Amino acid sequence: MNFTALTLFPEMFSALLVGGITKRSVESQHISIETIDIRDFAHDRHRTTDDRPYGGGCGMVMKPEPLAAAIRHAKGMHPEAYTFLLTPQGRLFDQGLAEELAGCSGVTLVCGRYEGVDERICQEMIDDELSIGDYVLSGGELAAMVVIDAVCRLLPGALGNEQSAEEDSFSTGLLEYPQYTRPRSFEGVQVPDILLSGNHGAIKQWRRQTSLVRTFLKRPDLLLDQPLAPGDMEYLEKLHQDIETIIEKHSAVS
Ligand code: 4GX
Numbered sequence: 580m581n582f583t584a585l586t587l588f589p590e591m592f593s594a595l596l597v598g599g600i601t602k603r604s605v606e607s608q609h610i611s612i613e614t615i616d617i618r619d620f621a622h623d624r625h626r627t628t629d630d631r632p633y634g635g636g637c638g639m640v641m642k643p644e645p646l647a648a649a650i651r652h653a654k655g656m657h658p659e660a661y662t663f664l665l666t667p668q669g670r671l672f673d674q675g676l677a678e679e680l681a682g683c684s685g686v687t688l689v690c691g692r693y694e695g696v697d698e699r700i701c702q703e704m705i706d707d708e709l710s711i712g713d714y715v716l717s718g719g720e721l722a723a724m725v726v727i728d729a730v731c732r733l734l735p736g737a738l739g740n741e742q743s744a745e746e747d748s749f750s751t752g753l754l755e756y757p758q759y760t761r762p763r764s765f766e767g768v769q770v771p772d773i774l775l776s777g778n779h780g781a782i783k784q785w786r787r788q789t790s791l792v793r794t795f796l797k798r799p800d801l802l803l804d805q806p807l808a809p810g811d812m813e814y815l816e817k818l819h820q821d822i823e824t825i826i827e828k829h830s831a832v833s
Pocket of ligand 1: 664665666667690691692693694695696709710711712713714715716717718719720722
């Protein structure tokens with residue numbers, strides 16, 4: 580899969596080659612990451628890429644001509660790729676969208692700076708707008724790198740352990756269960772006995788139940804639109820019962 584980023588700061592993307600899954604995926608040719616320097620498509624003496632907004636106001640806007648030429652160049656290189664603009668106004672980039680993008684043969688990511696890009700670029704040359712969350716970055720580059728990282732690790736061959744992408748938080752729809760490694764006792768805190776029991780059925784059940792409780796406590800919203808396994812309902816009903824018993828006992832006292 581090819582990722583192409585259009586940016587005024589192409590060198591930022593070298594961060595993806597420093598280490599980790601993105602670096603390995605580039606080396607094994609499961610992905611390629613290209614950058615296109617928008618400034619290379621500005622042909623005036625100062626290679627200007629921004630201008631003042633019509634109607635006044637503070638800040639600058641990315642000029643349409645260099646951006647249009649850069650996007651046309653990207654489309655020429657990768658005609659089948661989808662072209663996305665990173666902007667807080669975009670569709671929220673979540674795990675479902677990452678999985679969708681992982682099915683594309685190419686993704687082009689347009690990284691804006693300043694107050695944004697001329698609206699005519701958005702209208703005419705962008706397939707869709709993506710937002711990585713409700714906060715304001717100083718440019719689209721970090722958002723584009725988030726997209727590349729999250730999509731890359733879903734691609735076949737990207738993981739040492741193919742299973743772990745599927746068992747991930749959000750692929751199961753639940754938050755992850757707690758993880759432990761050696762030593763068995765660390766600064767007086769023990770690893771739960773069940774994980775040392777060798778009883779794989781019991782361990783699996785403990786992990787699922789711990790995931791459920793964690794999700795309920797930290798992200799109850801995730802439980803509302805998630806299909807639950809039959810065993811989950813039994814466990815939640817048992818907790819419900821236990822809580823009711825406690826409430827009844829205490830309301831009888833007061
Ligand atoms: N998720 N930003 C883009 C400039 C801009 C504004 C409008 C195009 C249109 C962001 C986010 C984000 C800040 C990147 C504004 N470019 N991008 N930049 N959150 O905050 O994706």
